[in-house]
Amino acid sequence: MHILRKYKWAILVFVGPTLVLYTYFVMVSIFSTLYYSLTTWDAISKPIFVGFRNYVEAFSNPDFAIVLRNTFVGLALSLLFQVSFGLIFAYLIYRTLRGFRLYRALVFLPVVLSQAAVAMMFTLVFNSDVGPINEILRLIGLEPLTRNWLSDKEVVFYTVLTPMIYQYIGLYVVILLAGMQSISEEIIESARIDGAGSFRVFFNIVIPMQLDIIFICIVMITTGMFKAFEHSYIMTWGGPGVRSAFLGVYMYFKAFVHAQYGRASTIAMVILVAALIITMLFRKIVQRFSY
Amino acid sequence: MGNYRKKGLLIGIAVFLMIGIVLPVAAGGQKEGAAPVTIRFAHMWQDGASEDATKSVAILKQVEAANPGMKLVHEVVTGDEMRNKIRVDVAANNAPDMWQFWVGGVLADYVAKGILLDIDNFLAKSKKVKKEDISKSAWDSCTFDGVVRAFPRNISVGIFAANAEIFKKYSWAYPKSWAEFLALGKKFDAQGVASSNIGSKGGNPSHFWYGDLVCQYEAGVTGTATIGKTLNFRQRPFIKAAEYCDEMRAAGLFPKDVMANGDWAPSIAYYDQGNVAFCYTFAWCFANMSEEIIQKTEIIPIPKLPDGERDTSKFIQGTTNDAYCINAKSFEDPKKQGYLVALMDAVAFDIGLMESQIGSIVSVNNNVMKQVKLDQIADKMMVKTLKYRLANNVSGSPMIWQELPSNKLQFDYQAALDELWAGAITPAEYIDKVQKSCDEYKASK
Numbered sequence: 034m035h036i037l038r039k040y041k042w043a044i045l046v047f048v049g050p051t052l053v054l055y056t057y058f059v060m061v062s063i064f065s066t067l068y069y070s071l072t073t074w075d076a077i078s079k080p081i082f083v084g085f086r087n088y089v090e091a092f093s094n095p096d097f098a099i100v101l102r103n104t105f106v107g108l109a110l111s112l113l114f115q116v117s118f119g120l121i122f123a124y125l126i127y128r129t130l131r132g133f134r135l136y137r138a139l140v141f142l143p144v145v146l147s148q149a150a151v152a153m154m155f156t157l158v159f160n161s162d163v164g165p166i167n168e169i170l171r172l173i174g175l176e177p178l179t180r181n182w183l184s185d186k187e188v189v190f191y192t193v194l195t196p197m198i199y200q201y202i203g204l205y206v207v208i209l210l211a212g213m214q215s216i217s218e219e220i221i222e223s224a225r226i227d228g229a230g231s232f233r234v235f236f237n238i239v240i241p242m243q244l245d246i247i248f249i250c251i252v253m254i255t256t257g258m259f260k261a262f263e264h265s266y267i268m269t270w271g272g273p274g275v276r277s278a279f280l281g282v283y284m285y286f287k288a289f290v291h292a293q294y295g296r297a298s299t300i301a302m303v304i305l306v307a308a309l310i311i312t313m314l315f316r317k318i319v320q321r322f323s324y
Numbered sequence: 325m326g327n328y329r330k331k332g333l334l335i336g337i338a339v340f341l342m343i344g345i346v347l348p349v350a351a352g353g354q355k356e357g358a359a360p361v362t363i364r365f366a367h368m369w370q371d372g373a374s375e376d377a378t379k380s381v382a383i384l385k386q387v388e389a390a391n392p393g394m395k396l397v398h399e400v401v402t403g404d405e406m407r408n409k410i411r412v413d414v415a416a417n418n419a420p421d422m423w424q425f426w427v428g429g430v431l432a433d434y435v436a437k438g439i440l441l442d443i444d445n446f447l448a449k450s451k452k453v454k455k456e457d458i459s460k461s462a463w464d465s466c467t468f469d470g471v472v473r474a475f476p477r478n479i480s481v482g483i484f485a486a487n488a489e490i491f492k493k494y495s496w497a498y499p500k501s502w503a504e505f506l507a508l509g510k511k512f513d514a515q516g517v518a519s520s521n522i523g524s525k526g527g528n529p530s531h532f533w534y535g536d537l538v539c540q541y542e543a544g545v546t547g548t549a550t551i552g553k554t555l556n557f558r559q560r561p562f563i564k565a566a567e568y569c570d571e572m573r574a575a576g577l578f579p580k581d582v583m584a585n586g587d588w589a590p591s592i593a594y595y596d597q598g599n600v601a602f603c604y605t606f607a608w609c610f611a612n613m614s615e616e617i618i619q620k621t622e623i624i625p626i627p628k629l630p631d632g633e634r635d636t637s638k639f640i641q642g643t644t645n646d647a648y649c650i651n652a653k654s655f656e657d658p659k660k661q662g663y664l665v666a667l668m669d670a671v672a673f674d675i676g677l678m679e680s681q682i683g684s685i686v687s688v689n690n691n692v693m694k695q696v697k698l699d700q701i702a703d704k705m706m707v708k709t710l711k712y713r714l715a716n717n718v719s720g721s722p723m724i725w726q727e728l729p730s731n732k733l734q735f736d737y738q739a740a741l742d743e744l745w746a747g748a749i750t751p752a753e754y755i756d757k758v759q760k761s762c763d764e765y766k767a768s769k
Contacts, residue, residue: 042331046338076415077437161581162518162594183583186748269583270526273746274739289408291732292433294415 063305070298080295087299096275097300100283107194107279108258108311114198115254116247119205124235126206127213137210141203148200148263155196156268159183183269186276193277197264201257205250212246213239241322248319255311259304280304360392361659363667366399366413366423368406374611375702376684380675387670394663399423404526407731414439421654421664422671424477427465427647428726429552429734431474434649440473441650449665452673453689462688465644465726474647475672478685479720481607482532482640483709488622490517490601498624502568505627509575512601519577520602521595524745525586527738530569531725532641533604534741537565539639539721540632552727555762557755566744566751568629573747577602582745606642610705611684618705623712642720644688648672683707729765736761 070087072080091097126136143151158164159182167179182192216239224234240247262281265271271278271286278286280300288297365384369377381398388396399420401409406423407430413419419439425431434440443466447455455463458476466474486498494515499505512519524530538544544561551557572578579585585594592609594600596617603621613621625637648671654660676687680696683703687693698714701707712718728734737758744754 043334046334050341075433076411077433077439156584160584162579162585163597164584181581181584181746184581184746186743186746189583270739270742272525272583272739272742273748274743276743276748286735289411290735292411292730293732 066298066301066305068298069295070302072295072298074294075292076294077292083295087296091296091299091303097283099275100278100280101303103190103276103278104258104261104280106190107197107261108255110194111198111254111258112251115202115205116250118202119209119250120235120240120243120247122202122206123209123213124239126210128231137207140206143200144203144207146200149267151196151200152264152267155192155264156183159192159268184273186273189269189273189277193265193268196268197261201254205254208250208253209243209246212243216242244319244322248315251315251319252312255308255315259308360395361663362395362397363422363654363660363663364397364399364420365667366401366406366409366420368400368402368424370400370402373402374684376611376679376682379678379682383670383674383678384667387667391663391666394666396667410434419651419653421651421660422667423649425474425647425649426726427474427476427644428723429729430731431466431468431647431649432729433731435468435473439652441652441655443472443475443650445655446475446650446665446668449661450669450672451665452669454691457689457691459688459690462644466647474649475668476644476688477646477648477672477676478607478644478679478687480642480645480723481686481706481709481713482536482642483603483605483623483705483712484536484626484640485603485621485623487595487598487601487603487617487620489620490599498622499627500625502627502630502632506571506575506577508601509572509577513576516599518579518594518600520604521579521585521591521600522572522577522602522604523579523582523584523586523591523594524742525583525590527725527741528587529591529604529606530582530586530741530745531738532606532723534565534569535641535721535724536626536636537568537629538562538724539641540565540626540629540634540636542633545634545721548722548724548727550727551724552729555766557759557762563751563755564629564631566754569744570747570751573745578745583742586742586745607683607685607706607709610703610709613705615704618708621705621708623708637716637718639719639721641723643722643726645726646685686710733761733765 069080071082071084073083073087074080122140126133126140129136159166161167161179161181161183164182166182170176170179180188183189220238220242221234224238229237258279260281261279262285265277265279265282266285269277271282275283280303284297284300284304287293287300291297367380367384369380369384371381372378384396384398388394399409406425410419410423410425411433414434414437431440444455447453462476462479463472466472466476490496491498494511494517496508496511497504499508509519511517522529522533535548538548538561541547541561541564543559544565547554547556547559547561573582579591579594579600585591588605588609589612592603592605592612595603595605596612596614598617598620625635626640628636648668650664650668655664672689673692676685676689676692677695679685680687680692681701683701683706686706687696698707698710701710725734725737728737740749740754740757743749743757744751749757
């Protein structure tokens, strides 16, 4: 505290501009959104205060329930696949003797592609008339598994989720790999000397020591899923209906297509609160188990 | 001393930072009397994207060159995104001076807000366009409470066509009745031929096809024309059309993947591959059809529904489709008015004539169309289409989408069609969904 008091002007000078920008662009935006979520507003006429009506209507709307379910299921599957595959690939690359940089670059390649390009590509891949997926399934004698991947209401959600999960596995590989490289080699050598095999080292040393990094990945996956937009919008427009829509897409339609900015703000607030709760929940879990 | 130096350094950095932020802001903006008048025009012509777009931009540049006091700012947004852009701009009190838009219900909010110019004010000053050049029905599509609020641009020109080569190969006849149409589904499947390109993504092109079935009933035509007022979707033609669409789906007459092959570009690309029997599309897709497929394409009437009442060879979906809007406030600015008149004259006449000659649109301006020679239209599919329309006296029937009075209603209608096409909901559920949206709109008014 003494140091803070001593250098308070210096702190203000250097932190001040950022604080001003953060307050204006983030905090003011959040409180404005909160206000608009309590109004009916089409962005052309003046907002009309309606209290919590937007929230009641959102949570009693069956479409919103579908979108909420899609987002949470998508989050669960993303956490499952992106974290687990991220850890496995990161560990394999970490333990590799040759080609470390090459593997890391290859794994990271999909991340640098534009989401729109990946979505377009997967739209063609999953096209049941001309795409390769159904053709390959037929060739290997699995014709019963062919589907209308982008139209069948049973599978369209998973079809849209696939490129979303695939594209960013590489990002978490690189993050986790960086974390693994900070593990002292002596710890692993000691474990090996004590007879620990690769599996024991991975589960009993690497993962516990990476919990803080894993938490960062969880936060990134959570915020990413709540902002998910491009793949769903480009591949299927969130459809049929809202069967492959996520909260981000639904919010976009409410704001820019339905011209219901009040309801869109409501969804934005739901996204904010849900993301905060999930982040805090995982923080508590990780804190319990980390070293 | 050391502390004072540090404090002085800190204060100096802070002052430098402040100057660095304030100076560019103060230096920005136009000095009065020095710079040209900026006119912002939001349009869909991406230079280089197509012949039509490139030539349109070239004409706009000529307008700018002919008016050295004007600086024309192009705000290019293609497709349905223009709807979003204009709404956001208006919300930010930053509407463009002029923009390309659609007719009908999409204009209602802007009319209510008083943003759109009374087009008679422009016509009074125009050197190239007169009111009598354009038909009353075209003006009516842009008229609200007796005042014309947008300048109509073109009529939507659609076709239902067959790949003649496929039909000749398998010795199939073009279907005239609905039963013949449905029976073709199995034949197509047996030969590995794709049935049609009538997919549905965001309601395209499905909402046009659905409207064509609705308008096979006399009550469907009047029901469509008045849907904006009645908001009653539980009318027999709408219900029957939904049931017939579901029959088509069950018979395999839609693409297998209606979403992947829905929307305009994917649906025409699908047909262009050459293994699709039927094509249903509109003039804005003609440029994407290869010469090879155009030669194989034969326009035919839509098969008649079992209880259909109207001759399907005489009509197809399509009335006035697009329009240009002028910002009323911009027009009232004496500095901008002259330039807006010059710009609108060029857009409404010169670009309209060029586009009609290329074949990318059919202008609503009769004076323009008189100067267009049919056989000299560059787009061969448009030539075929116009010849067919003239030979059969084809007229346009009203469009449900256009008559719906709000963006949300339009979206809900289109989204429900996606679900109907995909078989995710039944025809009864489709009608319920759209009716529910109509009821919510009614309750909100």
